[in-house]
Amino acid sequence: xxxxxxxxxxxxxxxxxxxxxxxxxxxxxxxxxxxxxxxxxxxxxxxxxxxxxxxxxxxxxxxxxxxxxxxxxxxxxxxxxxxxxxxxxxxxxxxxxxxxxxxxxxxxxxxxxxxxxxxxxxxxxxxxxxxxxxxxxxxxxxxxxxxxxxxxxxxxxxxxxxxxxxxxxxxxxxxxxxxxxxxxxxxxxxxxxxxxxxxxxxxxxxxxxxxxxxxxxxxxxxxxxxxxxxxxxxx
Amino acid sequence: xxxxxxxxxxxxxxxxxxxxxxxxxxxxxxxxxxxxxxxxxxxxxxxxxxxxxxxxxxxxxxxxxxxxxxxxxxxxxxxxxxxxxxxxxxxxxxxxxxxxxxxxxxxxxxxxxxxxxxxxxxxxxxxxxxxxxxxxxxxxxxxxxxxxxxxxxxxxxxxxxxxxxxxxxxxxxxxxxxxxxxxxxxxxxxxxxxxxxxxxxxxxxxxxxxxxxxxx
Numbered sequence: 001x002x003x004x005x006x007x008x009x010x011x012x013x014x015x016x017x018x019x020x021x022x023x024x025x026x027x028x029x030x031x032x033x034x035x036x037x038x039x040x041x042x043x044x045x046x047x048x049x050x051x052x053x054x055x056x057x058x059x060x061x062x063x064x065x066x067x068x069x070x071x072x073x074x075x076x077x078x079x080x081x082x083x084x085x086x087x088x089x090x091x092x093x094x095x096x097x098x099x100x101x102x103x104x105x106x107x108x109x110x111x112x113x114x115x116x117x118x119x120x121x122x123x124x125x126x127x128x129x130x131x132x133x134x135x136x137x138x139x140x141x142x143x144x145x146x147x148x149x150x151x152x153x154x155x156x157x158x159x160x161x162x163x164x165x166x167x168x169x170x171x172x173x174x175x176x177x178x179x180x181x182x183x184x185x186x187x188x189x190x191x192x193x194x195x196x197x198x199x200x201x202x203x204x205x206x207x208x209x210x211x212x213x214x215x216x217x218x219x220x221x222x223x224x225x226x227x228x229x230x231x232x233x234x235x
Numbered sequence: 236x237x238x239x240x241x242x243x244x245x246x247x248x249x250x251x252x253x254x255x256x257x258x259x260x261x262x263x264x265x266x267x268x269x270x271x272x273x274x275x276x277x278x279x280x281x282x283x284x285x286x287x288x289x290x291x292x293x294x295x296x297x298x299x300x301x302x303x304x305x306x307x308x309x310x311x312x313x314x315x316x317x318x319x320x321x322x323x324x325x326x327x328x329x330x331x332x333x334x335x336x337x338x339x340x341x342x343x344x345x346x347x348x349x350x351x352x353x354x355x356x357x358x359x360x361x362x363x364x365x366x367x368x369x370x371x372x373x374x375x376x377x378x379x380x381x382x383x384x385x386x387x388x389x390x391x392x393x394x395x396x397x398x399x400x401x402x403x404x405x406x407x408x409x410x411x412x413x414x415x416x417x418x419x420x421x422x423x424x425x426x427x428x429x430x431x432x433x434x435x436x437x438x439x440x441x442x443x444x445x446x447x448x449x450x451x
Contacts, residue, residue, distance in 0.1 A: 001325055054328035083326040090319045155332065156312070157319035197319040198312045200339065201406040201414075203331035216414050223412030 003081070004034075011074035015058065016041060016048060018073055036098040043070040043210060046145030049152070050098045051085040056149035056208040058082075067147065067210040087152035091159070091194045104194040105146050105162060111190035112183035113166040115175045128174045138172035141165045143211040150205035150213075156197030161205040163191050164221035165213045171224055181228035184221060236308035237407035239301040244400060244407075244430065246298060251437040257450055258441070261373040268372040306347070313340055335402035346395045353392075380445035393438050397431040404430050 006022045013021070016038050023033035039047035048068040052058025057068045060075030076082060084098065092100040130138075144165035151159045167184050170176030176183070192198075199218055206215035253271075256264045266275055273279030273288035281290045335342075355362040356379065364385060365378035379385055404427035405420075414420050444450050 051324060051326075054324060054326035055330065085324055085326070088320070088322050088324055090321045153330070155320075155337070156316040158316075192315075195315075195319055197316040199410075200312060200336070201402075201409045202336045204329070207330040214417070216416055216420065219409050219412050219414035219419075222410055226412060 001083075001085075009073050011072065013073045014041065014069055015052065015071040015073065016069045034098060035096040037100075038069060041069040043067040044145060046147035049087060049147045049149055051083075051087065051152055053083050056087070056152040057147075057210055065149075065208050065210050065212060067145075070210075087148050089148075089151045089154075089157040089196070091157070091196050092148060092151060100148070102146070102148050104196070105148065105159070107194060108159065108163055108187055108190045109146075109166065112179065112186035113170070115170070116179060117175075119175060130173060134172040138169050141168035141172070141213060141217050144169075144209075144213050145211060147210065149208045149210060151196065153204040153208040154197065154199075155202055155204065156200055158199045158205075159191055159194070159196040160199035160218050160221065161209065161213055161215070163187050164217035167224060168217040168220045171220060181224060181231045184224040185228050188221070188225060236305065236312070237410040239305040239308070240403050240407045242301045243298075243305065244404060244434075246301075247396075247400075247434055247438075248430075251434060254438065254441050257373065257376060258444070261371065264373045264376070265371055302347075302350075306343075309340065309343060333402060335398040336406075339399065339402055342395055342399050346392065346399060349388075349392045349395070376441075377445055377451060380442040383446060386442045386446045389442055390439055393435055397435040400434060401427050401431040403427075 004022055004026075006018060006025070009018050009021065016036070019034060019036055026033045036050060037047050039045045041048070043066065046067075049057055050068055052068070052071070057066055058071050058075070059066050060071075062075065086092075086094050086098045087100045087102075091104040092102055094100050142165075144162060146162060148159075148162070150161035151157055154160075167187065170183065171180055201218070203215055206213065253267055256267050269275040270277075270279050271294075272291050273282060273286075278287050279290065285293065329337075352362060356364070357375070360375075363375070363379065364382055365375075368375035368378050380389075405414075405423040408414065408423050408426075409420075414423060441450075
């Protein structure tokens with residue numbers, strides 16, 4: 001761990017802008033800037049993410065999870081020492097400083113987190129009715145941005161919440177049904193293959209998820225996995 | 236993990252029920268012990284569906300299998316978690332984890348160690364602290380729990396067991412797919428607390444009664 005002093009931090013700055021300020025300062029001094037991932041800075045892309053004072057994405061005293069880019073410096077006390085670490089998990093190797101390689105998530109999605117059939121243009125509204133509760137549940141799960149905070153917070157380094165979000169999203173919708181039970185097996189196999197740990201229902205993941213993916217999606221994954229044992233299309 | 240854990244919790248509930256027969260008296264308790272072993276006059280439990288004395292061994296084999304499979308699953312999960320966690324955080328804030336959830340692994344090892352002592356004491360009779368008891372299981376229990384520190388050892392052990400169950404019970408149902416909403420989670424957690432408390436009180440009330448001489 002290296003300690004840097006950052007001056008002239010405004011309370012309105014986002015955490016990433018504070019890191020920008022630090023890097024500008026380091027560049028001027030001729031030192032190597034601190035590497036960190038970021039992209040949209042609107043809390044919707046999932047690119048940023050560091051552990052701040054022991055919490056994935058950090059959030060000060062607020063009970064509401066957020067993304068690192070949406071965390072503002074007003075959440076910290078003036079002059080405070082802030083502990084910043086990268087996501088620490090075997091399947092997320094550190095590329096440099098605070099940037100980690102999360103392509104393990106891509107491979108989990110590639111293992112079945114999609115619909116194979118080309119369904120053509122958008123269908124007529126109401127052609128395939130989806131119940132309101134299922135639509136809401138699918139939408140809640142679909143908001144996952146794949147930032148990896150769940151893995152970073154999990155004492156088992158499990159990516160179960162991430163995997164379960166995609167399983168739940170597609171399991172609630174008609175398009176997801178044909179491959180539903182094959183999907184859960186393939187995605188879980190890839191999850192294990194990547195070296196993520198198993199879920200022991202501790203619940204740290206859902207506490208840090210900036211999109212508040214419900215913890216119960218993991219039970220949905222388990223349900224589908226158990227069902228897949230009794231389905232022909234589960235292979 | 237979940238299935239074997241629930242089998243063991245079901246066993247504990249039956250075990251607790253059997254222990255409470257100590258309050259009825261020596262005849263009831265000793266008859267229950269003989270009945271389980273197929274040594275009672277009516278041929279024992281499940282006789283004549285199974286020959287005399289077979290039930291206890293079938294039961295023990297099933298329990299042993301549940302314990303072994305439970306430990307095997309736990310070891311597998313532990314190994315995978317260690318492999319997935321090559322480095323630790325300098326600072327880590329705990330937001331959701333309970334003490335029971337955090338101590339499942341080491342707690343499990345500790346309570347398994349005490350389980351060996353418990354079996355050596357009351358099943359094999361190799362570690363009877365109060366000495367020979369003259370063939371009456373009732374007298375044996377009275378003798379062992381008449382020792383004050385033995386009751387304390389069991390009080391601590393049962394605390395470890397019931398904490399394990401507090402997380403284990405709800406977690407088993409979550410793994411089996413029953414955690415369907417935040418409400419379901421609260422209900423499962425409530426049930427886990429109820430089962431853990433019931434087992435703690437149900438198991439500890441008898442040794443305490445023996446220690447204070449309420450049953451003798």
